[in-house]
Amino acid sequence: MVSLKSIWKFLEEVKDPEVPVLSIIDLGIVREVLFVDQKAKITITPTYSGCPAMNHIEKDISHVLNTKGIEFVEVETVLSPAWTTDWISENGKKKLFEYGIAPPVDEPDKSILFAKPIEIQCPQCYSKDTSMVSLFGSTSCKAQYKCNVCLEPFDYFKCLK
Amino acid sequence: MNNKLFEYTLRIADDSLILGQRLSELCGHGPILEEDIALTNISLDLIGQATNLLEYAASIENKQRDADKLAFLRVDKEYKNSLLVEQPNGDFGSTIVRQFLFDSFRRPFFEALASSTDESLAAIAKKSLKETKYHLKHSSEWVIRLGDGTSESHQRVQKSIDVLWRYHSDLFYEDEVDLALVSENIAPSFKEIKKEFNQHVLAVLEEATLKLPDNNWEFTGGRKGMHSEHLGHLLAEMQYMQRAYPNMEW
Incomplete structure (x- = not known):
């Protein structure tokens, strides 16, 4: 008999292919784990509607659980409740920063145009003197920033609520 | 009722699909690298929304047409997108104005659809709304920069508004499909949505020192499958692979 706790543990080995330092548990996209009649049923939710990593993650989940001796795996994707960056674990945020991606910071109302930008810390030199280059970055979930002190460009994981 | 729900879902899905395809044409052709990335990111969000909506439409129709078949194997008159989203990219100002009018409609629309009694549509709306808020911020800020920028950018973006404004009515086109679903609280009424759209x-435009055109020209027909000449050209490119190599996958 496989315990649910061990399945959650196994799932920590499944990484986000676009941010390989984060597991899908850190990312908060695993919503439910069930084990019934020798079959694991994993429910996940996408970060963004068009996230191209979802198919990859589904396959990785099956693969990892298969290697742990769980032969039958079903992965279901649900849209509701919609994912938010609040579900990224504290540990996940720490890992992001160490990896060079600034973790999400609570943002004021997005309807305010040209709002005073929020303070984002540079993951290279830790300065808070940074500026946004573009609201959109290398993946749907990130924006492009640059540090005004060390001049390094870096990714910021956008706040999504 | 199922036919109407299918039709209604297609209209929302096709807006996302066709605009997503339009923006994808800019991949590698954006005016600057950051905007190339921004516009294709928005394209990706829209195609993701279209996938969710077409999968739902396919499940309502229940005729063994999956989301891919709906996306790639219909003929032009079966697409129910609004006329605005199929308009060509033109210059950057025109791409931004088209996006701005669309996002200004989509934000209040998804906000209202999020309270739909249809659980699937409500879930898709809530998900898509979060992305749409970023799109709207991006397109609104660019309209202001271009309008209140140089005389060249002002003149060009004003021209795009003069040309594209005539298609905005098609976003609010309402017929028996909408009315039946509004009475069931599945679809939101366009009245409040249009008010918020106009306000924004x-x-x-005021901030951008731009204005709406003086004429009252209105073009509609997209929701009934009556499109401008541009859609056929877009579909020819979008459908080419499936038509040339049926059922090919990658």
Whole structure:
């Protein structure tokens, strides 16, 4: 008999292919784990509607659980409740920063145009003197920033609520 | 009722699909690298929304047409997108104005659809709304920069508004499909949505020192499958692979 706790543990080995330092548990996209009649049923939710990593993650989940001796795996994707960056674990945020991606910071109302930008810390030199280059970055979930002190460009994981 | 729900879902899905395809044409052709990335990111969000909506439409129709078949194997008159989203990219100002009018409609629309009694549509709306808020911020800020920028950018973006404004009515086209679903609280009424749309558009245009055209030209027909000449060309490119190599996958 496989315990649910061990399945959650196994799932920590499944990484986000676009941010390989984060597991899908850190990312908060695993919503439910069930084990019934020798079959694991994993429910996940996408970060963004068009996230191209979802198919990859589904396959990785099956693969990892298969290697742990769980032969039958079903992965279901649900849209509701919609994912938010609040579900990224504290540990996940720490890992992001160490990896060079600034973790999400609570943002004021997005309807305010040209709002005073929020303070984002540079993951290279830790300065808070940074500026946004573009609201959109290398993946749907990130924006492009640059540090005004060390001049390094870096990714910021956008706040999504 | 199922036919109407299918039709209604297709209209929302096709807006996302066709605009997503339009923006994808800019991949590698954006005016600057950051905007190339921004516009294709928005394209990706829209195609993701279209996938969710077409999968739902396919499940309502229940005729063994999956989301891919709906996306790639219909003929032009079966697409129910609004006329606005199929308009060509033109210059950067025109791409931004088209996006701005669309996002200004989509934000209040998804906000209202999020309370739909249809659980699937409500879930898709809530998900898509979060992305749409970023799109709207991006397109609104660009309209202001271009309008209140140089005389060249002002003149060009004003021209795009003069040309594209005539298609905004098609976003609010309402017929028996909408009315039946509004009475079931599945679809939101366009009345409040249009009010919010007008408010936002006018506020941004004022800030941008731009104005709406003087004429009252209105073009509609997209929701009934009556499209401008541009859609056929877009579909020819979008459908080419499936038509040339049926059922090919990658």
